[in-house]
Structure formats: structure tokens, C-alpha cells
Amino acid sequence: MTRALEIRHLRLRRGDREILRGVSLHADPGEVVALMGLSGSGKTTILRVIAGLETADCGEVNAGKVGMVFQFHYLFEHLSALDNVMLAPIEVQKVAVHEARQRAESLLEQLGVSHRASALPRELSGGEAQRVAIARALAVDPPLLLLDEPTASLDPARRNDLGDALATLAKSGRSLVMTSHDDEFVRDFATRVVVLANGEVVEEGDPHQVLTAPRHASTRELLQVERAGKR
């Protein structure tokens, strides 16, 4: 089985600050990997390096085609939901317009937002915009999907819908890597959790185990902060 993602000894420095200090990570098809850590631990930077938006100073990144869902979605503001999903297949992959439309419509349908196909991004709720952003990322059929804080703008009911949708995607053979602050969501829907502190991986494993009985001090601190935040 070939890995969808393999990164080794990633180092990245911004000025005086070492943001990543030798991070290694992998994701296999069917996995939902959650990156957890306090703000500034380097989780989002890892996603950006995998997506090619930033270049590491040293280390190795092996990933094929990547899709990404940003925390603030970044849907193309001048296009309708449907056009957002169709644009890359038509312009980048040169798919025929009617085919791209069919596929986009079916993706929006699967994600439960087909009724919003003609809406502009500014007319969508946070949850709707997120699902359109997932559809847009999936439209070019990437084996690896990155999600930055996918639960940040969702209420609890929507959170479970999203989790189910992610589980379905993983079952179809994709790899998912997401960052999250939400330990309950990670426990319920991730297959593996990777805890980061100060640009290093400090703990890794089954979410139930890691989050119920953390072994590393940073993980315990993280859970304390997250739970304090929720109260």
C-alpha cells in the first residue's frame, strides 16, 4: 500500500523563530489524522508546507495531488457555489463543461448543499461555505485532503454531520489530515492523533488512548487549556 503522505525531518525557520524542528509524519489511505497542539505549535504551518504554500528549510515531503479546506474557506467571492466547484476541473483539468457541472452537482448533493448551488459565498452560512469548500477541493479528485480547523465555525449538530462526511471520504480510500482544537471531535472521528508542541511531535497514537491517558506533559497542558476554553 502506497502512502498518501510521508514527511520526514521537516525544519522551518522564520527569522529568529524555529517553527518546525524536525517533524516527521505520514498518512495512509483511509486514515483521518488529527494534528493537535497549542497555538504556535506549528500545526497550520505543516498543512501549508504539505500544500506547497510554504517551503521548508530542510526535510522531505512526499505527497501527490493535495486538496485543502481553509479555516476561512476562501471560496472565490465573485462566483456562485457551483461555479466555485466547477472552475478548476474546467480550467486546470480541461474537463468538458457539462461533465464538470454534473460532477460538481453530485458533489454538492453528497455534501448536502445542492440547494445552495447558485448562492454567492457571502450568502452562505459558515457550515454551508465549508461544505462547498470541501466540494471544491474534491472536484479535482485529490487522494489527500487537508482541513485547517474544520470545526471552528460549526455548532455541535453540524460538527457531527461534518464528522460523518469526513468518515465517508476516508472509507472511500482518501487520506485526511486536519488540525483541530476540539478533542471531542478528534476522539469521535479521527483514526490517529499527532500532538505537537514547539514545532515537534511529542505524542502520537490512537485518539482514545492519547486523549484519555496522555503520557506527555504538553498533551496534558493542551487538554487542560482546551477544556478550560470550552467551559
Next chain:
Amino acid sequence: MRTFAIAAVWLVAGLASAAAQTLRWGGDAEGGAPFVEADPRDPTKLVGFDVEIAELIARKLGRTPQFLQVQFASLDQSAKRGDFDIGLSGVEDIPARRQSLAASVPYYEFREVLTVRDGDRHRFRSLADLTGRRVATLGGTIAYDLLLEAQQTHGITAVSYDDDVHPYSDLALGRVDGVVLDHVLAERAMRRRTGLFTHPDALAVGAYIIITAPENTALRDQVDHILREAMRDGTLETIFRKWHVWNDDQRRLYDRVANQTVNSGDAADVPTTAEMAARYVPSLFRAAGITLVLSIAAMALAVALGMSIAIGRVYGDPVTRLVLTVYVEVMRGTPVLLQLFVIYYGLASVIRLPAFVAALVGLGLNYAAYESEIYRSALEAVPRGQLEAARILGFTRMQALRLIRAPQAFRLALAPMTNDFVALLKDSSLVSMLTVVELTKQTQIFATNLGSWVIPGILCALLYLVMSLPLGYLARRLERRWRMPSV
């Protein structure tokens, strides 16, 4: 306290008497020989026959002459406002002027004559030979009215200039095929440049007069008296002979004028305001059309060029960026009027652009600099996340620009663009300097001939509003439809 009050009274009285002792006279010294011109040997001094006549009148009134520079086309309005006591600078005797101002007896008679290029002297003998051709003159003159008439009767195109030098230089360049002006100006032009020929026959006859504020008829009567005396005792003849403009027409004029006792020209045969309006309103509409077409075409050029400059400045290499930055700063840092002059007159020896094209190109190039700044900041205002999303989806930089960044930037640029278009609509009035008669110029001509700015001013303002308001409305609607979230 009391001493102070007395001192103040003395001061005011002193100033008042000083004002009474000077005779302020208005004229236009720009290209004004042999009327009024800065002395080539000592530019602080004025010379010309009108200068000597003003000095003569001041001397006879026991006052000191003091010159006030006034644009030729503004002399009437300036006289009405009381900027000067008397105005003379080749001011023509026309009914509208006599109606709105106090005007003296005529002191010099001129003939309107046709000047053509030497090679055309047999082909173009009269206005009737110039059908379909452009014929130039000075705006707001009898000659201009003559050409407007010939526009109807002979199908010529009348071209109005703001000065009396460029009609002849453009004739030599081939931009126009004839010039109609008074023989004094024609003879001067012939002396200055070769290759021109003036037909001797008069197309019309006119005369120069001195103007004063309408209520100042007492001064006007004094001026009349002095002029008549100078006609009888030969003083005027001496002055005109000195400037080589004396001829037998003047002797006949003086015989006629010097023996009259009243100023006969007052309010004779003046068309009514309604007649004048009816005559000028159609040309006002035509001029508004020119303003609109010119503005739209110049804006289209500015938008196309401005977008290219903005893209070059955001995406280009350092050399391209430097060149474009210099262009933008030069265009924004120098007056558009100067740029128009350089394009029309300055480049005439290299490329002879027709006036309308020069106006369009000049305004377009200037506004392109402003538009480029709008597009550049709009391009930079498109959130980085939009471009990152595009990059991950596999769009190239140019695809991202074409499909995502530019369309979003265009929506952001729409409001400032609309402002600029309205500004351009108004700035287009500057091109009257290049002989394009657009709305403001036509209004000025209308007002000069009518002797009032009220009706022409209101009509002109309404026409500008009719052109700019719907645009603002359209822009607001589009903006609402395309409203961008504030990210």
C-alpha cells in the same frame, strides 16, 4: 484714538485718490502684436497701437495708465465686473457687446480676410471653395460667426482657437485648409511665416472699439470725445502709421465717426436673447455629444492601458516595474494641459495628430496613470487566501489573475473608476485648447456672443449633469450587485 481715526481717514482718502489717478486698462498681451505685446527688447514694457491709444486716453484724462492682463475671451466679463476702467485689445464691435457693455465709437476698421497655403491660392479663393474643409479662426469673434454661417451655407467645418497664432501654424502644417481673421492679424502672420497667401477681398468688415463697464457711460463718453479729437488732429493716424496698419479705410471711418455727435452704435439691430438661444442650443447639444464621445473613448483607452500598467507593476520584473512607476509618476505629477500641448503642438513635427485624436490620446494617457493606481491597489486588496486557494487547485499565476484576481479587483475598482470617469467628463473641457469645441468651449462662445453667462451656464451645467448622473446611478447598482465582503 482720535489721532488714529484721522490717520485712517487720510489713508483711505489717499488710496482712493491714487486709484482715481490711475487708469486701469485691460488687454491680452499673449501673442498680441501689433495690438498689445511685451516689448521684445524689454519684456517688462508693453508695446502696440492699443498700448499707445490707452496711454493717449490716460494722458488726456490726467491719469496714469496701468495694464491688467486679461484673457481675450474674458475681456467682456472682466469689464462687466469692473476689473478695469477701459478694455482694448482688438475688441470687435458686435451688437451683443454694445448691448451688455458701454462701448466707444469704432477707432479702427478691419477687413476679414481668407488666408490659405500658397499652393492652394488658386484652388481656395473663397469660403465656397472650402466645402468639406476645416477653416480656423479665433473663437468669439465676428470671423467665427462668419464661419458658423459658412458651415450652414458652404458645408465647411469651423475650427475655433483660443489665440491668433496657432490657426496660422496649423494652416502651414495642413491641419486646417484656411484661416479667416482680420487683415491686421493676417498681415502679421504673413510676415512671420512663408508659404501662406492672403486673398485681398474682404469677407466682411468690422471695427475695433473700447469697452467699459455698462454703468460707466460717463467714462465712455469721455473716451469717445478723446477718440474723435485724435481722429481730427491726426494723433490716431500717427499711431497707426507707426505700426504699419494705416490705410484709406481709416480715413473714411474717421470722416464718418468724427462728425457724429452721439455714440450711434448703441443697441442697434440686436438679436433677442431667445433668437440667440435658438441659434446656439443645437450647437450646445452637438458639443455635449463631442464631450461624451471623447470622454468614453479616452476612458476606454485609460482603462485598457491602466490595467496593463497595473498588471505590469504587480507581476513584472524590476525593470518593467521601474519604467511603469516612472510613467505613472510623470503623468500624475505634471499638468494634463501641458501633456495635451506637447502631444498636439510639441509632437506636430514628428506626428501630426488630428485635434480630436490628440485630445483622446492625451486624456487617455493621463487618466491611464490614475486608473493604473486604482487597479494596482485593487489587485493588492484581493485577499491572499483567494490566490492560495487557486494555487492549491492547480491554477497557474496567469490563470489565477485572469479568472480570480482580476475579476474581484475590477469590482473593487468600480467605485473609484466611476469617480474618475465623471472627473474625465469635466477635464475634457481642457481639450478646447486643442481647438476641439466641446461643451464648455461652446458654452463660452455662446456666453460671449450673448453677453451673459446665465442661460448658457445653466444649460451647460444641466447637460453635464445629464451625462454624469445616470453613470453614478449605474455604478451604484452594479456595486450593490457585486458587493464584496470586507475581509
